[in-house]
Amino acid sequence: MPYEKPPANISESATVGSSTSQEASETATDSLTSLRPSETSTLSATLSADSSSLQPTSLSVTESASTTTDAATSSTIAPTSTSSPILGTxxxxxxxxxxxxxxxxxxxxxxxxxxxxxxxxxxxxxxxxxxxxxxxxxxxxxxxxxxxxxxxxxxxxxxxxxxxxxxxxxxxxxxxxxxxxxxxxxxxxxxxxxxxxxxxxxxxxxxxxxxxxxxxxxxxxxxxxxxxxxxxxxxxxxxxxxxxxxxx
Structure with missing residues (x-):
């Protein structure tokens, strides 16, 4: 009788789901590094809550993290300073x-x-x-x-x-x-x-x-x-x- 490959077991599915969640978490973590401290705290809490409800094969977190990164990048562009330089001698x-x-x-x-x-x-x-x-x-x-x-x-x-x-x-x-x-x-x-x-x-x-x-x-x-x-x-x-x- 020909050999039939058994169906993927629960352990393998869990591994895939865990890997996907880890990649999404790493992507979101990278975006946090360009934020101010107050924004980092808010975004960390949001991402933590979102990651707890992820499906193993979902790509929505990666897309969301990418969008958040764009927003974070734009928020860190500060206006040009107009303060006077310190005068020495x-x-x-x-x-x-x-x-x-x-x-x-x-x-x-x-x-x-x-x-x-x-x-x-x-x-x-x-x-x-x-x-x-x-x-x-x-x-x-x-x-x-x-x-x-x-x-x-x-x-x-x-x-x-x-x-x-x-x-x-x-x-x-x-x-x-x-x-x-x-x-x-x-x-x-x-x-x-x-x-x-x-x-x-x-x-x-x-x-x-x-x-x-x-x-x-x-x-x-x-x-x-x-x-x-x-x-x-x-x-x-x-x-x-x-x-x-x-x-x-």
């Missing part, structure tokens, strides 16, 4: 009058001010500026910068003293500034009382307002001393100046 390039296209420099103390212009008697290089995170304090070549007041509508810009004097206050700058923009800083407006003794500094009190206009006092034809003050003060020998950020 930079040079400040003057724009205004004879100071245009010249770097702000920090000369030795006897000069008494940050300088700009083509004339550079101190023979120092461009100052390296930075803005302290959190406080907004302005630093040049590692030194904190202050405004020094004399009773007018402006304050000269130079290195703060280790022990603050009665006529100086720190200059602060906005956070999040970017390469190519104009440096935005401020100094408190101060009312000062002159001392009859010329050896003493004026005693100054903050009014609550701020000055934001950089300007250069034209000491020589192309030599400027940097100050900050009111817009009204930026006339005559006080040339209004913008300091353009040039990132390093």
């Amino acid at each position: 930079f040079n400040a390039i003057g724009q205004g009058g004879g100071a245009s296209n010249t770097p702000a420099r920090l000369p030795p103390p006897q000069y008494g001010s940050i300088t700009l212009g083509g004339y550079n008697p101190s023979d120092v290089g461009p100052g390296v500026f930075s803005i302290e995170a959190g406080t907004g304090a302005l630093f040049v070549d590692g030194s904190k910068i202050c405004g020094f007041y004399g009773g007018g509508q402006s304050a000269s810009v130079y290195v703060c003293n280790a022990t603050p004097r009665t006529n100086e206050a720190p200059i602060t700058c906005e956070q999040g500034q970017t390469d190519g923009g104009a440096l935005k800083c401020s100094a408190p407006i101060m009312n000062c009382i002159e001392d009859n003794n010329d050896d003493n500094d004026p005693v100054c009190y903050a009014t609550g307002g701020v000055w934001t206009q950089f300007m250069g006092f034209q000491l020589l034809g192309n030599y400027y001393l940097l100050s900050i003050g009111s817009q009204a003060a930026a006339t005559g020998s006080n040339v209004p100046i913008s300091l353009i950020i040039q990132a390093l």
